[in-house]
Amino acid sequence: MSSEKKDLIVLGSGPGGYVAAIRASQLGRKVAIVEKEDLGGVCLNWGCIPSKSLLKAAQLYHDMGHAKEFGFSTSDIKIDFPQVINRSREVAGKLSNGVSYLMKKNKIEVIKGTGTLDSGNRLHVRDEQGRNTTYEYQDIIIATGAKPRPIPGVEPDGDVLHTYRTALEYRRQPQKLLVIGAGAIGIEFAYFFSTLGTQVTVVEMASQILPVEDREIAKGLEKVFAKRGMTIKTGASVEDLRVSGKTLTASIRVGDTVEKWNGDCGLMAVGVIPNTQGIGLEKIGVTSERGFIMVDEFMRTNIPNHYAIGDIVPGPQLAHKASHEGIIAAEAACGQAHHPMEYDNIPSCTYCQPQVASIGLTEESCKEKGIKYKVGKIPFSAIGKAIAIGEPEGMIKVLIDQEIGEVLGVHILHSEATELIAEAAIIRSHEGIAASVKQTIHPHPTLSESMMEAMAAAMGEPINF
Template identity: 50%
Template sequence: MAAQSFDVIVVGAGPGGYVAAIRASQLGQKVAIVEREHLGGICLNWGCIPTKAMLRSAEVFHLMERAKEFGLKADGIGYDLPAVVARSRAVAKQLSGGIGHLMKKNKVTVFMGAATLPKAGVVSVKTDKGSEELTAKNIILATGARARELPGLEADGDLVWSYKHALVAKRMPKKLLVIGSGAIGIEFASFFNTLGSDTTVVEVMDRILPVEDAEISAFAKKSFVKQGMKIMEKAAVKKLDRKPGVGVTAHIEVGGKVETHEFDTVISAVGIVGNVENLGLEALGVKIDRTHVVTDEFCRTGVPGLFAIGDIAGAPWLAHKASHEGVMVAELIAGGHPHPIKPGSIAGCTYCYPQVASVGMTEAKAKEAGHTVKVGRFPFIGNGKAIALGESEGMIKTVFDAKTGELLGAHMIGAEVTELIQGYVIGRQLETTEEDLMNTVFPHPTLSEMMHEAVLDAYGRTLHM
């Protein structure tokens, strides 16, 4: 069978790949996309979207339990786990189906199957019907990543769960151990804890949410402990003794001693590894460092016409970073002059309760980088809208360069901060100074007023505290 030829072939249809395909097609390229599992990738099917649907159920449940505070009555409050899971899966399915529609609308040819790159400019796709050979001058790798598995802590779907097992939970854990306190670990810990699981989180670093600002991590820990979660920092799970039908004995090293704790369920969330195997990358001369493809600021791999975007190209492992890289590469291929992406202007969001969001440098990182800093803080308790919402726990922190007034970083914890953070992201993108932010009129009554106050506080001008 003769090879089919395209201008651009995208390998992987997650939030990086499918967006790259759409943009390339908009720019007049003939585009093919290859996907071995689901359109929308992990993000839509097993990640960002279905977890948010589940966390929303937990949030509504939590609010129902607080009904009395709001002058409301709700009796016999409970939940139906299979129905919570079913809603989450339905949301994922709706969006995944939407990607198929977008591919048709943008005239992108979809090949469902596993791809290999036998030589430069060629993609071989193993489909149900046999194999197809595709050729293109430009190929974009967007194969994503999967959960890291530590020896002895591998998921079995029964006693030890990966994020996928947790998303289709067959039972509500009574005693849950979550290994890892990054975004994925903390979101699942928050979901199950809110619905009544006795939850313990083990983190090998000296604090939970280790990439966040230290003050935010400390605030989150205090909040989680208040909700009944147990947090073990500077701790490592050394071994799991599995007793089918009974539970797991976890051997946890903390403070130089090994303790044993009993659980009925374990969720492992210890990071991710790039999907770089079985593609034929090494033979093409692609450099791979710790399961990630090495690229320059424009996602070029060093092999002519071969780009890598999203999780496979390294941190930050975020869907929105992948999508933006996809657009950048499509524009580059079409002869445009896009700006490289600045990792420091990409926000990170964690949808636990309370939510956490940040952009730019932490206070410690800013000082390490040699900046003299001015730091502002404003608590939710000082904001009228937060009190009206019954969400008075939280804070917003800003970090400025004392000499130039540049906003170096912003860090938040509390209700809806994952929506608020974008204000500071735009501020950083437009290179605003403290003066621009102080002179901006924020609407009242909104949570966003705290963003204004946190800037004012950095310069000793806060009004409501």
């Protein structure tokens, strides 16, 4: 087995890993990144990026069906489902090549293979040909990401029963789909398939879809989906799931009632778990809990010179959170630990239509914390731009502190919610107050006016509603 010395190694090239590598290189370190698959990780290749291509296709199909409202006549709209999937794979490929370019631009060495940590600041890498190389490093940033959470006793086959990964390259449109889990992944796939004509049933154990979101917003989305023909069962569980040939059968419990379901496709969307098994954590003594590596606010583990970021550390498992952690870890490894990670101001986005986006506290969490708050709500039907573009559905809801008006949370249901939430993130990161937002001139007509109007509503001073 050969051995080489490296300055700083990043293990994993997802949105946390490759960003960390670039930032460390910018700060003068000689960086190597280890990746066993395509550069970009799950997000770029099998998650957030290709899925957005699919969701755009669904939105386009929906819009073409409503083109008559804008004066256009359309007929005989046909779905080329394999091409829908092919385009999403092409998008992922282009962006993976883009990460490869960034590695070259920043003089980052790419090492292909599977890495295993060992004592003495060593990383063993096994390549596709089975060759082993040991690398000795000064610092390492662990960014191995996550994988689909399994359901005990159920094995997805990638044909009838899927995880998000196989669903992204499945080129046959199902007739009847069962989605198990109504988090962001489950809801986005449910929207995609339902919009293209698949009969979709969603099962969620929690009392609402998108369990981490504001209840009122989640219920609003549920009503939209139900109106479009989607079947949603909350407070429900799947007790029996079986594949027989090309048929999937399930027993769904809702309270004391058990319902039978059968169709030709199922999606397991019950979340993800950290990829920390078998990477050698026990050999180096890194502290972990339930598979998550414990870190401080600068992404430092309990072992000096060892950092961890992304889905393998506590907190929401989101790409933008991982990227920010990557920058913090890289700076800390370079002796520039100046700004700590803050988990209270991470936007959450679900890209179905209408979209859901949020940041900060919900009403439920305010009540749990004993915080006195005021609420401002504005339907998008009160926003001129939303009506003009034919997207009046949804609302924006803001929570502000009852005494000083500090913005506690912002929750949006609208076709452009994920583009609007960034303003709320800036407001929250600067501990902004509603009065300041209200007094900021927003361009007209824009959807961003909804933020200003909602803040005014929370203060009891709405203008256009």
